[in-house]
Amino acid sequence: MGKVIVVTSGKGGVGKTTSTAAIGAALAQAGQRVVIMDFDVGLRNLDLVMGAERRVVYDLINVIEGEAPLAQALIRDKQLENLFLLPASQTRDKDKLTPEGVEKVISALKKVFDWVICDSPAGIERGAILAMRNADAAIIVTNPEVSSVRDSDRIIGLLDTKTVKAEQGERLEKHLLINRYDAARAADGDMLNVDDVVDILSIPLLGIIPESVNILRASNIGSPVTLCESESGIARAFFDSARRLVGETVPIIVPEEKRGFFGKFFGRKAA
Amino acid sequence: MKILQFFRKRASANAARERLQVLLAHERASISGVDIVSVLREEILTVIGKHVQIDGRRVNIRMDRGMRVSTLGVDIEIPFDPGMRAA
Numbered sequence: 001m002g003k004v005i006v007v008t009s010g011k012g013g014v015g016k017t018t019s020t021a022a023i024g025a026a027l028a029q030a031g032q033r034v035v036i037m038d039f040d041v042g043l044r045n046l047d048l049v050m051g052a053e054r055r056v057v058y059d060l061i062n063v064i065e066g067e068a069p070l071a072q073a074l075i076r077d078k079q080l081e082n083l084f085l086l087p088a089s090q091t092r093d094k095d096k097l098t099p100e101g102v103e104k105v106i107s108a109l110k111k112v113f114d115w116v117i118c119d120s121p122a123g124i125e126r127g128a129i130l131a132m133r134n135a136d137a138a139i140i141v142t143n144p145e146v147s148s149v150r151d152s153d154r155i156i157g158l159l160d161t162k163t164v165k166a167e168q169g170e171r172l173e174k175h176l177l178i179n180r181y182d183a184a185r186a187a188d189g190d191m192l193n194v195d196d197v198v199d200i201l202s203i204p205l206l207g208i209i210p211e212s213v214n215i216l217r218a219s220n221i222g223s224p225v226t227l228c229e230s231e232s233g234i235a236r237a238f239f240d241s242a243r244r245l246v247g248e249t250v251p252i253i254v255p256e257e258k259r260g261f262f263g264k265f266f267g268r269k270a271a
Numbered sequence: 272m273k274i275l276q277f278f279r280k281r282a283s284a285n286a287a288r289e290r291l292q293v294l295l296a297h298e299r300a301s302i303s304g305v306d307i308v309s310v311l312r313e314e315i316l317t318v319i320g321k322h323v324q325i326d327g328r329r330v331n332i333r334m335d336r337g338m339r340v341s342t343l344g345v346d347i348e349i350p351f352d353p354g355m356r357a358a
């Protein structure tokens with residue numbers, strides 16, 4: 001039986017979709033069968049980040065409404081044959097996404113895939129609750145910045161009350177993913193550091209993802225950063241996070257401010 | 272200069288951490304239903320409203336949520352009409 005993960009944050013634009021794609025691909029690259037599901041009805045983006053936007057025929061609501069069989073709505077990745085995408089609907093009424101429908105689709109996917117990763121919409125409304133409802137574990141994506149941390153705290157509260165797991169009195173596994181970390185700014189004291197964020201939210205740390213220019217390149221070409229820039233620092237951070245997710249012990253290395261020779265010389269940060 | 276700059280800068284992340292600690296301590300409590308400061312504010316206004324008509328523009332409420340102590344200040348202008356007689 002596969003494991004259902006929700007990637008959530010409360011606050012918008014912190015990197016849920018980017019992380020869903022990167023970690024989903026990393027797991028698939030390690031040989032796992034993975035499906036990533038977009039829950040952002042009307043604002044879907046996972047198809048773009050995966051470079052699959054031109055191949056979307058059916059979406060989650062079509063499947064729930066019985067207009068398409070699940071197998072036909074799944075889009076296979078261009079490069080990884082064991083990675084699939086289930087797109088969100090761009091045009092349909094959000095109310096068509098029902099708890100019963102979502103539950104049915106997820107339980108069917110769990111039988112076939114090792115990982116079902118749900119990319120949550122921002123906010124704490126219906127869409128976000130539906131995305132987290134059937135999760136076995138959650139990845140809470142947080143930027144080291146006050147409003148993002150506050151919203152993460154709110155989402156953690158909801159994960160403890162609004163999920164099926166919580167209702168059954170079970171504990172939902174929670175993992176903190178700190179994204180857009182800038183070691184130089186944290187060292188200067190202008191950015192909350194890793195310890196601050198972990199202390200405040202008090203959930204285990206899955207990984208520290210640096211601020212990186214590779215993300216823009218990856219989204220330009222429509223491929224997860226773990227696939228198209230697999231040697232980059234940010235890809236390594238996602239690979240490590242994916243390994244921790246499957247239960248491996250990988251030491252967490254807090255990125256330090258790196259100043260290369262020229263960086264030092266000219267007082268600039270090295271990439 | 273460098274050292275001064277260091278201390279000034281250190282302050283911003285520290286300020287962020289401290290503000291979050293206080294805020295979240297209160298938000299966590301209020302989500303489980305007991306933001307005592309807000310409860311008091313509501314009840315105090317209700318009690319006063321029973322006896323005098325409160326004009327929203329003449330009410331000034333200040334709340335300051337601290338880590339250990341919070342304060343609630345309620346300033347209400349109570350109109351006095353000397354022309355009105357006791358029944």
Ligand SMILES: Nc1ncnc2c1ncn2[C@@H]1O[C@H](COP(=O)(O)OP(=O)(O)OP(=O)(O)O)[C@@H](O)[C@H]1O
Nearest residue numbers: 011012013014015016017018122180210211212215
């Ligand atoms: N580590 C990073 N370094 C640089 N840019 C990043 C990083 N992570 C995310 N971004 C950029 O931030 C923007 C928002 O990212 P993304 O769409 O993944 O966020 P989201 O949480 O899914 O947003 P939404 O709440 O709207 O769904 C994108 O432009 C993305 O390229």
Ligand SMILES: [Mg+2]
Nearest residue numbers: 016017040045
């Ligand atoms: Mg998104």
